[in-house]
Amino acid sequence: MGVRAEGDTIKASGVVGAWSVRPPVQTLGGVGFWALGLRNMLGRLVMSLLFLACVVLPSYQALVRLHCPEGQGCHPSPLTLVVTPPLMGATILAGFVGTLIFLSRLFRAALKLSAAEVRLPLSSLCFLMYSELLVFSVLGRDYFLNPFLSGTCFMRWLYRALGARLGRRVHLSDPPLMDCHMLTIGDDAILDNTECQGHVLVGGVLSTSPTSVGRGCVLQPGSAVFGGDRVEDGAWVGPRTKAMPGQVFSSGEHWHGVPACAVRVRTAPVQ
Structure with a gap:
């Protein structure tokens, strides 16, 4: 897999195809x-x-x-x-x-x-401020919140207080606390120890963009979706699957690999 930046466009290629993403050009x-x-x-x-x-x-x-x-x-x-x-x-x-x-x-x-889509170069003061915010988010998640609130209704309340838009019966197990205001999660979705965030760092530029997870989606442990990704209703994202910036996970499909690609799942009757 290769990732490179050409001007304002981020280009990535993998075993299943290529993507071209143009992040927003606003500055903070x-x-x-x-x-x-x-x-x-x-x-x-x-x-x-x-x-x-x-x-x-x-x-x-x-x-x-x-x-x-x-x-x-x-x-x-x-x-x-x-x-x-x-x-x-x-x-x-x-x-x-x-x-x-x-x-x-x-x-x-x-x-x-501050929910607007922005691009922050590594050399900017805003990037340093954003990085500090992410560090505090990780510390709060790993040492104070997830050990006590993971999988409970209180985690949903906290996510909503931080700006996330959550549907009903959403299950959050060891979720990140980064970019909650950029996240939209539909009804009955399950996020199990996954990195679901609203930013991506490519080519020396940190870009933020809304990330959405549809109804009934399952994000399994170790998977990661980034800013601009969209997981449609009923999609399954397998363990340790990594998305590309701006990728769309089709409804009802199972996605696996790095970069993520749709796979056919065969089921066999229980003997």
């Missing part, structure tokens, strides 16, 4: 530039809140110690010991959830401003 500037910066700051703030929550959860012990004058025996009342922990926990949880709701609304506003 003005409102979009500040929206990207706001997303970076919000990402840092969310990470800081997670660390802060881990630190202050046992802080109810400090309140108990307030009842203990220095140098004297500590004998807090049973009511203090029973009531203080749940009150502190409820206060911290309410503040944390309220902050996340507020941040999710800011995220949506920022993502609407």
Whole structure:
């Protein structure tokens, strides 16, 4: 397989054919530039809140110690010991959830401003900002979110808060948190430990473009679809299958290989 860039056109060839993709020619500037910066700051703030929550959860012990004058025996009342922990926990949880709701609304506003298709050269400041955002997304996914939320309804809520458009009964198992605002996923789709993202880096240029996954699609572990790819209704993307930029996965087909190509699946009766 070969990939090369000729001007604004990305050309790729493989064993099953060739593709020619022309990414958008816009550059990130003005409102979009500040929206990207706001997303970076919000990402840092969310990470800081997670660390802060881990630190202050046992802080109810400090309140108990307030009842203990220095140098004297500590004998807090049973009511203090029973009531203080749940009150502190409820206060911290309410503040944390309220902050996340507020941040999710800011995220949506920022993502609407920066959802345009853009091209970022490696030498640009915007590329460095976007790269930093992707690094924070990977850290948050691998160490904080997926170990606890993968496969649950809370992951869908998080994806929607980050700007993704999800259908009903979507199953997300170990999904990435990159470019959620560029993703559209249909009803009953299954994403199982797959890299479904809205950007592609080819020829020294990072290009963003919407990525769509249709109804009833299955993306198996290790598969990857990139910015501009479209998985039509009922398509199956096999394990470790890699798409080309701008590729269309036909409805009802099984796709395998690198680059991805449609294959005929034979079924045999169970003996």
